[in-house]
Amino acid sequence: MEQIIKGDELSQSENIVETNIEKLKALFPEIVTEDKIDFKVLQEVLGNELEEGEEYYRFTWAGKANARREAQKPSTGTLRPAPEESVDWNTTKNLYIEGDNLEVLKLLQKSYAGKVKMIFTDPPYNTGKDFVYKDNYKDNLRNYQEVTGQLDKEGNRLSTNSDSDGRYHSNWLNMMYPRLRLARNLLSEDGVIFICIDDNEAHNLKKLCDEIFGEDNFVADLIWEKRYGRSNDAKLMASAFDHIIMYKKSEKLIKLREARTESADKGYSNPDKDERGVWTSVSFVSQRTKAERPNLKYKIINPNTNIEFEHPTNAWKYAEDKYLQMLSENRFHWGKDGTQQFPRIKRFLSELDEGMVPINLWKHKESGTGDEGTKEVNALIGKDVFSYPKPTRLIERAISLGLNLSNGEDIIMDFFSGSAATAHAVMNLNCNDNGKRKFVQVQLPELTEEKSQAYKTGFKKITEIGKERIRRAAKKIAVEHPEKAKDLDLGFKVFKLDTSNLKGWDGNPGSLDDSLFDAQDNIKTDRTEHDVLYEILLKYGLDLTLPIKEKQIAGKTVFSVGYGALFICLADSINSKVALGIGEWKEELQPEVCRVVFKDSGFTDVEKTNSVQTLKRYGITEIKSI
Numbered sequence: 001m002e003q004i005i006k007g008d009e010l011s012q013s014e015n016i017v018e019t020n021i022e023k024l025k026a027l028f029p030e031i032v033t034e035d036k037i038d039f040k041v042l043q044e045v046l047g048n049e050l051e052e053g054e055e056y057y058r059f060t061w062a063g064k065a066n067a068r069r070e071a072q073k074p075s076t077g078t079l080r081p082a083p084e085e086s087v088d089w090n091t092t093k094n095l096y097i098e099g100d101n102l103e104v105l106k107l108l109q110k111s112y113a114g115k116v117k118m119i120f121t122d123p124p125y126n127t128g129k130d131f132v133y134k135d136n137y138k139d140n141l142r143n144y145q146e147v148t149g150q151l152d153k154e155g156n157r158l159s160t161n162s163d164s165d166g167r168y169h170s171n172w173l174n175m176m177y178p179r180l181r182l183a184r185n186l187l188s189e190d191g192v193i194f195i196c197i198d199d200n201e202a203h204n205l206k207k208l209c210d211e212i213f214g215e216d217n218f219v220a221d222l223i224w225e226k227r228y229g230r231s232n233d234a235k236l237m238a239s240a241f242d243h244i245i246m247y248k249k250s251e252k253l254i255k256l257r258e259a260r261t262e263s264a265d266k267g268y269s270n271p272d273k274d275e276r277g278v279w280t281s282v283s284f285v286s287q288r289t290k291a292e293r294p295n296l297k298y299k300i301i302n303p304n305t306n307i308e309f310e311h312p313t314n315a316w317k318y319a320e321d322k323y324l325q326m327l328s329e330n331r332f333h334w335g336k337d338g339t340q341q342f343p344r345i346k347r348f349l350s351e352l353d354e355g356m357v358p359i360n361l362w363k364h365k366e367s368g369t370g371d372e373g374t375k376e377v378n379a380l381i382g383k384d385v386f387s388y389p390k391p392t393r394l395i396e397r398a399i400s401l402g403l404n405l406s407n408g409e410d411i412i413m414d415f416f417s418g419s420a421a422t423a424h425a426v427m428n429l430n431c432n433d434n435g436k437r438k439f440v441q442v443q444l445p446e447l448t449e450e451k452s453q454a455y456k457t458g459f460k461k462i463t464e465i466g467k468e469r470i471r472r473a474a475k476k477i478a479v480e481h482p483e484k485a486k487d488l489d490l491g492f493k494v495f496k497l498d499t500s501n502l503k504g505w506d507g508n509p510g511s512l513d514d515s516l517f518d519a520q521d522n523i524k525t526d527r528t529e530h531d532v533l534y535e536i537l538l539k540y541g542l543d544l545t546l547p548i549k550e551k552q553i554a555g556k557t558v559f560s561v562g563y564g565a566l567f568i569c570l571a572d573s574i575n576s577k578v579a580l581g582i583g584e585w586k587e588e589l590q591p592e593v594c595r596v597v598f599k600d601s602g603f604t605d606v607e608k609t610n611s612v613q614t615l616k617r618y619g620i621t622e623i624k625s626i
Contacts, residue, residue: 012074014109071178075106078535079495088491099497105182110541117410118402126172187249213247257355281344304338368393384453395425408435417443420466501527553581564589579611583618600625
């Protein structure tokens with residue numbers, strides 16, 4: 001039985017540096033010497049593709065190197081379950097996580113890498129009035145405890161990023177860089193990310209995303225018309241729109257389509273009573289010249305006038321054989337009286353089953369306004385408790401576009417969750433089309449100001465607003481659509497960021513003194529078996545919503561995770577009868593892979609040896625202790 005100790009890969013989140021090194025070794029095995037990377041050989045392999053000049057195009061700022069290193073640093077923290085604050089804990093597949101999103105994104109690397117189909121997130125705009133997380137890269141978990149009031153407020157790293165600060169833009173970029181780098185890892189290969197921003201940082205965000213996602217994976221700078229008219233408060237120019245920067249993860253996503261709307265279909269009619277139904281017309285003239293595509297240069301005849309002609313400057317859109325086929329199928333429109341010289345192609349609505357090519361201008365009529373988002377929150381949880389929430393119609397449109405080729409069971413994440421508008425939008429869409437989409441919301445439990453309406457209403461933290469919004473939005477859906485609601489997942493599991501439950505895995509220097517005197521029992525006294533259970537799931541890279549069963553075996557509680565993929569027993573005074581019961585349970589469930597984790601101090605040496613031998617008789621060889 002192998003004990004998992006501090007520094008072991010199972011005692012911390014994904015080590016991204018080691019993962020990247022393994023990828024390099026797989027691509028270029030010749031660069032490995034005695035299990036180390038020989039960068040001189042790597043340079044030879046890459047040849048002339050290295051940039052060595054003093055001056056070249058790049059994007060940099062003060063603190064970038066530290067931000068890059070932070071994105072690669074593992075976390076020793078954990079996520080503690082809070083079933084008392086959750087809804088439908090035992091059945092839901094949705095997650096609401098309270099914590100600094102930098103640490104949370106690290107902790108999710110093993111369990112959710114490559115599994116998130118879409119991210120929609122609304123970070124601080126850095127207007128000089130909103131806050132920026134000023135991370136303490138030496139000890140982020142302790143910094144998080146200070147920020148959320150769990151420790152004294154000295155050194156609080158959460159503050160307004162004033163435009164008088166000499167590193168105003170750098171502070172914001174240092175916050176965004178590691179979070180976006182980690183978020184990219186979570187996206188599936190055909191996944192997409194939408195990031196809301198205004199003019200103040202849109203240019204920097206675009207350059208940042210070019211570096212993280214790659215210039216070739218830029219999809220669009222979507223312009224969202226956030227208000228109906230102009231604001232007379234502006235000194236120079238009123239802003240009526242925000243940006244939504246959209247990137248794809250990789251070249252695997254090759255096509256996007258948007259659902260058709262009633263307004264788009266109004267342009268279709270059937271003046272010639274064509275049996276194929278209503279149609280509109282598009283140009284038959286190519287944008288290419290005859291010199292560019294000589295095979296698209298030929299004469300055509302108007303069948304109504306028998307006049308022969310060719311386009312004087314441009315080429316036709318298709319080759320002549322394609323034209324003749326379309327002509328025989330009555331796919332051309334020759335004008336109202338049939339005498340038009342240049343025909344247009346009839347495009348039938350009945351043949352457009354893939355939707356519309358999306359456009360990068362999102363008007364408020366189809367996407368909602370900022371005022372609409374505020375009214376939604378006001379109606380659900382009270383007036384003026386949250387400022388500037390995004391309207392659910394905007395997020396629903398993004399989800400529908402980002403998941404246009406999906407089976408409806410994908411994960412949608414928002415790691416600047418705010419009022420949880422993304423969770424609300426996911427539930428709305430699932431209700432509309434019977435989808436099975438799942439959400440992951442991450443939000444810092446930032447304290448509300450005592451003078452704010454939110455505080456007066458009873459919400460002491462931003463996360464309390466988000467959780468309550470999800471609860472009330474779910475109840476509203478259940479009341480308005482009782483039959484559909486029976487098949488919907490309207491619940492969510494709450495988890496909270498904290499230091500490790502295990503003293504030996506804890507990277508928090510504040511607990512060092514205690515651990516020196518408490519080596520016998522490795523589990524902290526204020527932590528439960530369920531706390532440790534979910535930390536093991538995280539560090540093993542298992543989904544936090546996997547089914548978990550409990551059974552009493554020889555008087556001890558044993559957990560089965562994922563139908564026997566993992567058995568966990570954290571009891572004291574464990575004996576070989578517990579191991580025998582686990583083996584029999586494994587035979588009953590027949591999992592493809594089976595692992596067992598015990599509490600190390602729960603055994604005597606003799607019982608530990610006997611238990612290992614018992615489990616091996618059932619084919620279980622991966623046995624760990626903590």
